[in-house]
Amino acid sequence: MTDETEELSALLARVALRDRRAFQRLYDAAAPRLFAICLRMLKDRSEAEDALQEVFVRIWHNAGRYRPERGNAMAWLNTVARNHAIDRLRSARRGALGIEVAEVVADPGPGPEASAISRSETRRIEDCMSTLMPDRAEAVRLAYLDGASYLELSERYAIPLNTLRSWLRRSLLQLRRCLTP
Amino acid sequence: MTGLTEDDIALAGEYALGALPPEERAALSRRAETDPAFAAEVAAWETALDPLNAELPPVAPPPAAWRGLEKRLFPTAERPASPWRWLAAASGLSAAVLAAVLWLGQPAPPRPEALWISDMASEDGSVRVAALYDAARGEMRVSMGGAGPGANRDFELWLLGPDGGAVSLGLLPRDGQAAMAIPEGLRGAMAAATLAITDEPEGGAPGGVATGPVIATAVLRRI
Known part of the structure; x- marks a missing residue:
């Protein structure tokens, strides 16, 4: 495990214990990546913001379900975000936006720490x-x-x-x- | 073996990809809830495909997103307005029932010498811990059942505060029984408190901060 994976895994364990400071640190560490996932899928900033909040509500409630032996913590967090964004895309009230409108999101360029x-x-x-x-x-x-x-x-x-x-x-x-x- | 067919394995991959029609997706999601082998296969696919996310450069969300999240999860209105509400929430009884129990059972202020018990078990049932808190002595007696911690690991007992903090109550014995003295300053918080057990490196969580997976949580109930 990388140091970061280990740290995220430890933060998730503390979030499962309802540690709000750990939750804020987890948010600081993971929100930019989860926001990128929501933005790319939903292609709408305000909907992506709303989705991001919902994703973290789920993380707060379900952190205890993360099993380190099944995969790394970042992959688990990314999956929570992807599943929620996909549910939104498939929900009936949303019309087909068309998949060709990719790249509406400005690309700040990956930094050295761009990825876990x-x-x-x-x-x-x-x-x-x-x-x-x-x-x-x-x-x-x-x-x-x-x-x-x-x-x-x-x-x-x-x-x-x-x-x-x-x-x-x-x-x-x-x-x-x-x-x- | 897992007992999964080739088709199951491919289905788990399609589920992880996310492109299935909503009905089929929902059906597989329900299957993952009840079929551990299938759930493990889905998790394996999720991990395998995760590096694709590295193509997305991180984007900092606006500060308002965090404030909105805090407001949704921790609205100030939900702060324990009265100890009844907090006690009720922690014990799983309705406030009315709890108030009635306390009024009927004890006209005077709650007796400090009450006994509290808690049965904690891990999700798979392999670890079981019974705890009895004797308020008069400020002592927690614990009895270990089932599996103990792994090599170079210890189980640590935590008291979860209403504000979300976790305070260590010390290490659990590897087996058998033990009496743990509860520090003076924490005794007031033990009534109907929520306890948790985590799996920590030998000697306990470094720096007094839980690091390991949560094995079990439970509420102390009055007897």
Whole structure:
């Protein structure tokens, strides 16, 4: 475990004990990354802010459910944010915004501390993504980062839903094989 | 083995990706709640795909987001206006019931020599700790059941304050029974207090701040 992972894991344990100071430190450490996830998926600043608050409400209530043996703390936090943003995207009241409106969010450029993930790990996923056909790698990114649904993707690539789905399944399994040491 | 089929493994991956239609997504989410092998597979996918998030440069949220969050989670109105409310919340009894119990049971102010008990168990039931707090002696007697801490680890007992802080009450014995003296200054806070056990490095949490996973929490109940 990296120092940061260990620190986040310890903060989560203290948040589970209802330690409000630890909660604030966890927010300071993780909110910029979780906000980036919400912004990228929701493409709307005020909705992303609202989503970020909801994400941290869930973190406050569910911190005790984090299991260190199942994965690192940042991945767990990112998953809480992604799941909530996806729920919002799929909720009925929201019309399809279209996945082509990416990059509405200003990009301040990654700093040296941009990511909890080690450089080698980042390179590994890039290497693995590059083993996929370019359009499939793009579809994985659109689904994972932009929250695109199978339906939206099948329209974008003009292929039947089932074909799209088996495309992505194969791509995921290929990625997992490549990523699993 | 996990008993998951190839199809289950791919489904877990699709769930982690997030692109499934809402109904199917909801169904898999329910499955993860009840099927630990499937939940572990989903977690493995979530960890495997997580490095993709490194493509997103962090963006500092506006300060208003934190203030709004604080207001949502800790509204000042919810501060314990009366000790009844706080006691009621901590003991899980309604304020009315609690007030009735206390009035009927003891016309005088609560007797300081009351006994309080707590049964704490980990989620999987492997660790069980019974605690009895004797207010007259300021002493907590604990009895360990089930699994003890791992090598080079200790279980530590915490008192959770109403304001969210955790104060260490000391290390639990590795097995058997022990009596733990409760410091004078904390005795007033023991009534209906919430206790928690964490898994810490041998010798206890460094710097008096909990670091390990929470094993169990429970409320002290009056007997």
